[in-house]
Amino acid sequence: MRYEPAVEVAGLVKRYGDKTAVNGLDLAIPRGTVTAVLGPNGAGKTTTVEICEGYRRPDAGTVRVLGLDPVADAARLRPRIGVMLQSGGVYAGARAVEMLKHTAKLYADPLPVAPLVERLGLGSCGRTAYRRLSGGQQQRLALAMAVVGRPELVFLDEPTAGLDPQARRATWELVRELRRDGVTVVVTTHHMDEAEQLADAVAIVDHGRVIAAGSPEELCRGGAESTLRFDGPPGLDLSGLRKVLPDGADASEPVPGSYRVQAPVDPRLLATVTAWCAEAGVMPERLAVGRRSLEDVFLELTGRELRS
Amino acid sequence: MTTYEPRPGGAPVGRMLLAQTALETRMLLRNGEQLLLTVIIPTVLLVLFSAVDVVAVEGPGERVDFLAPGLLALAVLSTAFTGQAIATGFERRYGVLKRLGSTPLPRWALLTAKTGCVLVTEVLQVLLLSAVALALGWSPHGNPLGVLALLALGTAAFSGLGLLMAGTLRAEATLAAANLVFVLLLLAGGVVVPLSKFPSAVRPVLELLPISALSDGLRSVLQYGGSVPWADLGILSVWAVLGLGAAGRFFRWE
Numbered sequence: 178m179r180y181e182p183a184v185e186v187a188g189l190v191k192r193y194g195d196k197t198a199v200n201g202l203d204l205a206i207p208r209g210t211v212t213a214v215l216g217p218n219g220a221g222k223t224t225t226v227e228i229c230e231g232y233r234r235p236d237a238g239t240v241r242v243l244g245l246d247p248v249a250d251a252a253r254l255r256p257r258i259g260v261m262l263q264s265g266g267v268y269a270g271a272r273a274v275e276m277l278k279h280t281a282k283l284y285a286d287p288l289p290v291a292p293l294v295e296r297l298g299l300g301s302c303g304r305t306a307y308r309r310l311s312g313g314q315q316q317r318l319a320l321a322m323a324v325v326g327r328p329e330l331v332f333l334d335e336p337t338a339g340l341d342p343q344a345r346r347a348t349w350e351l352v353r354e355l356r357r358d359g360v361t362v363v364v365t366t367h368h369m370d371e372a373e374q375l376a377d378a379v380a381i382v383d384h385g386r387v388i389a390a391g392s393p394e395e396l397c398r399g400g401a402e403s404t405l406r407f408d409g410p411p412g413l414d415l416s417g418l419r420k421v422l423p424d425g426a427d428a429s430e431p432v433p434g435s436y437r438v439q440a441p442v443d444p445r446l447l448a449t450v451t452a453w454c455a456e457a458g459v460m461p462e463r464l465a466v467g468r469r470s471l472e473d474v475f476l477e478l479t480g481r482e483l484r485s
Numbered sequence: 486m487t488t489y490e491p492r493p494g495g496a497p498v499g500r501m502l503l504a505q506t507a508l509e510t511r512m513l514l515r516n517g518e519q520l521l522l523t524v525i526i527p528t529v530l531l532v533l534f535s536a537v538d539v540v541a542v543e544g545p546g547e548r549v550d551f552l553a554p555g556l557l558a559l560a561v562l563s564t565a566f567t568g569q570a571i572a573t574g575f576e577r578r579y580g581v582l583k584r585l586g587s588t589p590l591p592r593w594a595l596l597t598a599k600t601g602c603v604l605v606t607e608v609l610q611v612l613l614l615s616a617v618a619l620a621l622g623w624s625p626h627g628n629p630l631g632v633l634a635l636l637a638l639g640t641a642a643f644s645g646l647g648l649l650m651a652g653t654l655r656a657e658a659t660l661a662a663a664n665l666v667f668v669l670l671l672l673a674g675g676v677v678v679p680l681s682k683f684p685s686a687v688r689p690v691l692e693l694l695p696i697s698a699l700s701d702g703l704r705s706v707l708q709y710g711g712s713v714p715w716a717d718l719g720i721l722s723v724w725a726v727l728g729l730g731a732a733g734r735f736f737r738w739e
Contacts, residue, residue, distance in 0.1 A: 230587050231587070232583070232586070232587070232739075252591065255495070255587055255588060255589050256493050256494050256495035256589040257491075257493040257494075258587065260584070260587040262580055262583065262584055264580065265579045265580030265581070265583075265584070266579070266580045266581060266583065266584030267579070267581060267584070268508075268512050268576065268579075268581055269575065269579060270512050270515050270516055271508070271512065275508075275511075279504060279505075279508050280588065282496060282500065282501070282504040283495065283496050283501050283504065283505075283588045283589050283590050284493075284494060284495060284496055284588075284589065285492075285493075285494030285495060285496055285497075286492040286494060288487065288489070289487075292487050293487065296487060322584075324489060326493065326588070326589075327489065327490070327491050327492040327493060328491060328493055329491040329493050354487075354489060355489050357489075358488050358489040358490045358491075359490060359491060360489055360491055
């Protein structure tokens, strides 16, 4: 029982009219971990999470959250989970601290409100009505409301969308503290760096299915050892470059104007590529060497960039 | 340092109900438009029409003896129907109902809290309107239990209709429709204009409106000193059953 996953989704299907939002999705989230559900807008992330939260019924497949059916066992499940919706969820006229205090009152043994307000920098919101808070303040209030009931499992739907870098880091720090104290966290995001920074495990979702899953290291390890990237005018003829590259290396233009060379990168390779550029009269901009990122993984799997 | 170590569990339901009712009531009393609708308009109409002879009142006593029961009915309409419909419509639109749906607060408790908020507001309205009416020379008669039964059934009927509207229409449509219905029922529901002033062809229909049943019932007790007005209570009961039943069937939480 103790080792049963926090979330177990198998063969999940959800349709809206003739549009299929989730199309045979499988997901297993171990307890005590941070899992990022990563994918472009419209991939089915929010639908999946909202089914786990008990908001919608699946059309097919099974969903168990903390061993419970999110719809049939909703009354037993709700006290144990914390939910951060993508937006809204607060009375327009309520004040930030007032709403947080109220949410705390709905739980048996909530966190003390004052330190949480301090922790998330909501103290300055004072008596301001929710509708007059900035987008970032509204996000942080929603995050505080998700954790104030001391849940075992927290669902955060795009928790850092629209936040400035400092507020994003504060949110990440809180997520790490939640994990430290044994809370399971599920984060949906379309930010690669967020998944790389935060997650023990990443599930990449596209067109309503999980197309790859594993730790960020596992996902980035496969394929070429390393990558050389540069930008240039779109549509360059790469056949000449391929001829001079070492065996097993390849050059491609996954997105117009953005080039990748996959090969063991050493100074000689760099010289080969820049020499070819000089010959072609092309200035290689943003020339960069690095290991594969989640962005590359996504690109390889889908042929598209994640940026929406 | 804060620890987030899980200690999950919902609060006792009584505590949740109390907290939710208090919050809903604070939200209502803080909202200027709501206060205009529930407090200022009925009070101003009571004072204005008692002092100025612009509507032809009827029945025994002073002008205020005709007007006070009608404006008590309007107070119930404004809070249980118009105010509740608009507030709930926007709560649905802004995801408040959805978000509360993932807390330990059961849905029935949320609706009970809304009813509690409506009743608290109505008590304040009745106290204020009665004080103003008494100051204007009002002398109420009749059976207080009959009055309470009318107010309770009127609240149930208007709440059902208001929640039906809030749970099915877009928030902006609810805002427009609830205000329109408020004005129409104010004019054509026996609140300040006696139904006897309307053509006899439409009067039987107007008499079946919940606002007419409520204002007529309150008047039959408070102005005429009658006992329990069973016919009006019957009309209100039918509206309550239909409204609450339809709201329960068609209400959408998001």
